[in-house]
Amino acid sequence: EGSRPPLPPKDTYDQVCRDLASIYKKKIRPLETTYNFEGFHSAPLTDSDISAKPMVLLLGQYSTGKTTFIKHLIEGDYPGSHIGVEPTTDRFVAVMNGTTPRVIPGNAAAVSADLPFRGLDRFGQAFLSRFQVSQCPSPLLENMTLIDTPGILAGNKQRIERGYDFTKTIEWFAQRSDLILLFFDSHKLDISDEFKSSIYALKGQEEKIRVILNKSDMVDQQQLMRVYGALMWSLGKVIQTPEVMRVFLGSFWLHRPSNAFEDCRALLEAEQADLLKDLRDLPRNASIRKVNEIVKRARQAKVHAYIIGHLRKEMPTVFGKKSKQRELIKDLSSEFLKVQQLYSVPAGDFPSVAEFRKLLEAYKFENFAKIREPILATAEEALAVDLPRIMSQFHQQNNPLLELTQ
Amino acid sequence: EGSRPPLPPKDTYDQVCRDLASIYKKKIRPLETTYNFEGFHSAPLTDSDISAKPMVLLLGQYSTGKTTFIKHLIEGDYPGSHIGVEPTTDRFVAVMNGTTPRVIPGNAAAVSADLPFRGLDRFGQAFLSRFQVSQCPSPLLENMTLIDTPGILAGNKQRIERGYDFTKTIEWFAQRSDLILLFFDSHKLDISDEFKSSIYALKGQEEKIRVILNKSDMVDQQQLMRVYGALMWSLGKVIQTPEVMRVFLGSFWLHRPSNAFEDCRALLEAEQADLLKDLRDLPRNASIRKVNEIVKRARQAKVHAYIIGHLRKEMPTVFGKKSKQRELIKDLSSEFLKVQQLYSVPAGDFPSVAEFRKLLEAYKFENFAKIREPILATAEEALAVDLPRIMSQFHQQNNPLLELTQ
Ligand SMILES: Nc1ncnc2c1ncn2[C@@H]1O[C@H](COP(=O)(O)OP(=O)(O)OP(=O)(O)O)[C@@H](O)[C@H]1O
Ligand SMILES: Nc1ncnc2c1ncn2[C@@H]1O[C@H](COP(=O)(O)OP(=O)(O)OP(=O)(O)O)[C@@H](O)[C@H]1O
Ligand SMILES: [Mg+2]
Ligand SMILES: [Mg+2]
Numbered sequence: 120e121g122s123r124p125p126l127p128p129k130d131t132y133d134q135v136c137r138d139l140a141s142i143y144k145k146k147i148r149p150l151e152t153t154y155n156f157e158g159f160h161s162a163p164l165t166d167s168d169i170s171a172k173p174m175v176l177l178l179g180q181y182s183t184g185k186t187t188f189i190k191h192l193i194e195g196d197y198p199g200s201h202i203g204v205e206p207t208t209d210r211f212v213a214v215m216n217g218t219t220p221r222v223i224p225g226n227a228a229a230v231s232a233d234l235p236f237r238g239l240d241r242f243g244q245a246f247l248s249r250f251q252v253s254q255c256p257s258p259l260l261e262n263m264t265l266i267d268t269p270g271i272l273a274g275n276k277q278r279i280e281r282g283y284d285f286t287k288t289i290e291w292f293a294q295r296s297d298l299i300l301l302f303f304d305s306h307k308l309d310i311s312d313e314f315k316s317s318i319y320a321l322k323g324q325e326e327k328i329r330v331i332l333n334k335s336d337m338v339d340q341q342q343l344m345r346v347y348g349a350l351m352w353s354l355g356k357v358i359q360t361p362e363v364m365r366v367f368l369g370s371f372w373l374h375r376p377s378n379a380f381e382d383c384r385a386l387l388e389a390e391q392a393d394l395l396k397d398l399r400d401l402p403r404n405a406s407i408r409k410v411n412e413i414v415k416r417a418r419q420a421k422v423h424a425y426i427i428g429h430l431r432k433e434m435p436t437v438f439g440k441k442s443k444q445r446e447l448i449k450d451l452s453s454e455f456l457k458v459q460q461l462y463s464v465p466a467g468d469f470p471s472v473a474e475f476r477k478l479l480e481a482y483k484f485e486n487f488a489k490i491r492e493p494i495l496a497t498a499e500e501a502l503a504v505d506l507p508r509i510m511s512q513f514h515q516q517n518n519p520l521l522e523l524t525q
Numbered sequence: 526e527g528s529r530p531p532l533p534p535k536d537t538y539d540q541v542c543r544d545l546a547s548i549y550k551k552k553i554r555p556l557e558t559t560y561n562f563e564g565f566h567s568a569p570l571t572d573s574d575i576s577a578k579p580m581v582l583l584l585g586q587y588s589t590g591k592t593t594f595i596k597h598l599i600e601g602d603y604p605g606s607h608i609g610v611e612p613t614t615d616r617f618v619a620v621m622n623g624t625t626p627r628v629i630p631g632n633a634a635a636v637s638a639d640l641p642f643r644g645l646d647r648f649g650q651a652f653l654s655r656f657q658v659s660q661c662p663s664p665l666l667e668n669m670t671l672i673d674t675p676g677i678l679a680g681n682k683q684r685i686e687r688g689y690d691f692t693k694t695i696e697w698f699a700q701r702s703d704l705i706l707l708f709f710d711s712h713k714l715d716i717s718d719e720f721k722s723s724i725y726a727l728k729g730q731e732e733k734i735r736v737i738l739n740k741s742d743m744v745d746q747q748q749l750m751r752v753y754g755a756l757m758w759s760l761g762k763v764i765q766t767p768e769v770m771r772v773f774l775g776s777f778w779l780h781r782p783s784n785a786f787e788d789c790r791a792l793l794e795a796e797q798a799d800l801l802k803d804l805r806d807l808p809r810n811a812s813i814r815k816v817n818e819i820v821k822r823a824r825q826a827k828v829h830a831y832i833i834g835h836l837r838k839e840m841p842t843v844f845g846k847k848s849k850q851r852e853l854i855k856d857l858s859s860e861f862l863k864v865q866q867l868y869s870v871p872a873g874d875f876p877s878v879a880e881f882r883k884l885l886e887a888y889k890f891e892n893f894a895k896i897r898e899p900i901l902a903t904a905e906e907a908l909a910v911d912l913p914r915i916m917s918q919f920h921q922q923n924n925p926l927l928e929l930t931q
Contacts, residue, residue, distance in 0.1 A: 340792050347750070348757045349769045355761030363755040385788075386746050 131512060132262075132402040136170040138509055139413050143169060146501035147413070150420045153488045154427040159470070159478050160419060169413075171235035172215070173263045173405035175398070176292045179302025180314055181206035181270020184333045184371060188302070189214055189265050191371040192398075193257040198222050200253070200267075210249040211288065212267040217254025225250030238291065245282040262402045266292055271314050286320045293324050297405045298397070301330045305346045305368075306337040310353050318357050325358060329397065330366040335387055336379040343368065343383060367394045407513055414506050421498055422458075422468045426475075428490030429458045444484045451476050537918060538668075538808040542576040544915055545819050549575060552907035553819070556826045559894045560833040565876070565884050566825060575819075577641035578621070579669045579811035581804070582698045585708025586720055587612035587676025590739045590777060594708070595620055595671050597777040598804075599663040604628045606659070606673075616655040617694065618673040623660025631656035644697065652689035668808045672698055677719050692726045699730050703811045704803070707736045711752045711774075712743040716759050724763050731764060735803065736772040741793055742785040749774065749789060773800045813919055820912050827904055828864075828874045832881075834896030835864050850890045857882050 148163050150156070157163065177185040186202050198220045201207040213228070213236065223231070225247035229240045239250060249269075268289070271277070277285055293299055299321060303310075321328060332350060335343055347368060354364055369391045370379070433454070435443055447454055452472045459466055554569050556562070563569065583591040592608050604626045607613040619634070619642065629637070631653035635646045645656060655675075674695070677683070683691055699705055705727060709716075727734060738756060741749055753774060760770055775797045776785070839860070841849055853860055858878045865872055 341795050344753070344774065344792070344796075348753060348772055351754045351757035352761035352769045355758035363751075363758045366754055368750065382791075386750065389747050390750075 132406045133170070135406040135409065135509060139409060140166050140169040142501050142505045143413055146497045146505065147417045147420055150424050150494055150498045153494055154424040155482070155487070156420055156423055158481065159423060159475065165232070167233050167235050169409070173297040173401045174266060174295055175263055175298045175300060175401070176266045176268070176296040177300050177302065178268055178289065178317060179270065180309070180311060181272065183270065183302035183304040185270070185302050186267055187373070188333070188371040189267055190373050192259050192265070193255065197253045197255050199251065206270050206272065208267055208269050210251060210269060213252045214260065214265040214267060215252055215254050216257060216260035218256055220255040223252040223254070228252045235295070242283055242288055246288060249283070263398070266296070271311065271317055273311055273313055277313050286316060289317055290320045293321050296327060297401055297408065298329060299324060299327045301328055303330065303332050303350055305332050305335045305343060308346050308350060315357050325360045328364060329394070330354065330364055331394070332366055332368050334370050335368045335383065336370040339380050340382045367391070369394065410506060410509055414502065417498060417502050417506070418468060421495065421502070422464050424495060425458050425462045425464060425490070426455070427487050429454065429461070430484050431487035431489050434484050440485055447484065448476055448479055538812045539576070541812040541815065541915060545815060546572050546575040548907050548911045549819055552903045552911065553823045553826055556830050556900055556904045559900055560830040561888070561893070562826055562829050564887065565829060565881065571638070573639050573641050575815070579703040579807045580672060580701055581669055581704045581706060581807070582672045582674070582702040583706050583708065584674055584695065584723060585676065586710070586715070586717060587678065589676065589708035589710040591676070591708050592673055593779070594739070594777040595673055596779050598665050598671070599661065603659045603661050605657065612676050612678065614673055614675050616657060616675060619658045620666065620671040620673060621658055621660050622663060622666035624662055626661040629658040629660070634658045641701070648689055648694055652694060655689070669804070672702070677717065677723055679717055679719055683719055692723060695723055696726045699727050702733060703807055703814060705730060705734045707734055709736065709738050709756055711738050711741045711749060714752050714756060721763050731766050734770060735800070736760065736770055737800070738772055738774050740776050741774045741789065742776040745786050746788045773797070775800060816912060816915055820908065823904060823908050823912070824874060827901065827908070828870050830901060831864050831868045831870060831896070832861070833893050835860065835867070836890050837893035837895050840890050846891055853890065854882055854885055
């Protein structure tokens, strides 16, 4: 506890998002559009991308209690929720805050400018008909969006019955989530190969993962130890990071089942309290993460601008454009080296030569923009003044962002 | 519980050992000596090899409570035991039963015909001066021998200070043990690289391993869960078997430390009871294992005799011995095939061609014994009649030995 950095008050989250959106639009996006950033990295961010609430993704085999967990958190139903012992949730549901309960179907949600789901159309109609936004009023949802998902099924069932690439959609949500909750059932622990491949799909997102060993009061204490041990044993094999993943022993229900064991109640309550604390801290941690991402993106856009501007500068004015461009592409790594020295860019900030080379083929270098000092100076200002000012709200000791900007 | 085979009463252990020793000496050892078994596999078994008490090997980093655990079991000190927070046990100690407490130094123990430690001289003087037998009277020790070991040290310290190959000696004891107890300290869990390589040295012996998470009452319940989870996570990475290893949460002391937590006492007591039950069952399980080993060895000796006898038969009586022997060695795999068909030996019972070929170089085939029916018939009788008769004492349902002899 003592070593964690003090966090800013919760309500700064929205303010931080607004500030970031404004800095991004005025000072970074112009750099991106001028130097074809989108073609090499990703599309410009929209306001709703930046101001989206922190997202929590729930994953697990069917009947592990994901939907019940959401009901526990929001203390009631969400529109269209189903609970049962068979596979019940048959779609991805973004459970969001809203004054009155309503459902927005997938197709509508994916075109809505004020929802952060516009990227989902790439997964096609089969997926969009299995996606919906469920709005309902809840204090908890004011601070986060919960993504309920269909339980993971065995092998072929998964591929044949769904009709869309389940793993890819999980990847999409995982990348945009602040927290990924992996559900297991103490009562019937079985980690299918499908679940394992879903975990592999979370590669690189490991630090967002929290594991919930749910229904922990459906077994007695010694059994619970065995199950918990078996889970850790298997997870250690599947997840390649040496850091031990945090597992919460808990049982999340609206009404206590009559056959629940009581011998671990104190432990389970302590664990549940820890998890709820993690969730409560989410908006504040998420705002640090957002600043972090914008800083990263701004630095990337800057390096990108230098590379593109440099390639433009190397082009002849009249003859031999084609052959010069070929030569530049061939010697790309030495051109990177020149950019590194000319503009003092750290070597680690460059993209992969091989991939960049491939992407360059689609362009005519003579059409690239020249290095224009004002636009670069503005972005530099965002990095040197505006973004650090936002960060200064978060007390600075132990702040991982400090390293990024110095 | 219901699926375990019923075990014979405990006191049959000594009787089983005596019967096995007699069958081995009369019916199997002659086959071994006639066909140079020792040169290809291992030295003939002695009475004390066969009748040795079940052995329990204790392993773990220093100060995890191995020596204290032994004191807990035998309810007192063993001669020469030391306990302390620094690395204290500085040698391997075989704690054995004896009417009066006494210490037999390593060199003496390694030449004693009635102790099962004669193989230890291969580790040299540096090791033997760090090995001793400690005898003392204890009901528990009537049924088993406990091997206390020096705590595992970090890297160079291990190699430089010990002066003998620690890992190899562990391997020697592990192969001869019926149970291997791996000790960890809940209070300061750290799994050093040295400990990991000691675990690698136990490869193939995994089913004998039981893990003890000791001093479990030195942390509170939630901390204990974290430590236990971290242990399982790491073990899952180090041990390649998919079966989850059994870990006992416990705290083994003679006098309860005044700062012990009580919130898991019921759990710890249930776990300790499970472990003690495993130890009490040891002589009975060990006798099944002994029969199993003798059966395996008899089958191996039989196949070996057929191979050697066959190679002898193929040799010419007068000229061309050298070239024929070369040819036989070259075509060894087709000779194996002939033996397989001539004597109906299962393919899986043959040794590795490459290794066998190398060992054959040391012999002149014309000196090998011919196939002599009587000696083989006697061994066959042991396999078909005597050994099954011993096994029939163990009720036969679910008996893994049945497969071996049918
Ligand atoms: N903590 C709990 N203790 C006991 N039973 C529970 C608990 N949580 C949920 N259940 C029961 O488990 C079953 C499955 O619950 P639920 O539908 O919430 O799981 P799910 O993970 O959403 O399943 P699906 O993947 O099929 O949507 C239901 O019968 C529910 O009542
Ligand atoms: N169950 C326990 N609870 C609390 N403390 C314990 C427990 N068991 C042992 N200890 C303490 O831990 C220390 C180390 O114990 P001990 O000497 O038995 O460990 P060891 O594994 O034999 O060490 P070494 O490898 O150095 O021989 C001692 O101070 C002992 O009193
Ligand atoms: Mg559900
Ligand atoms: Mg010791």
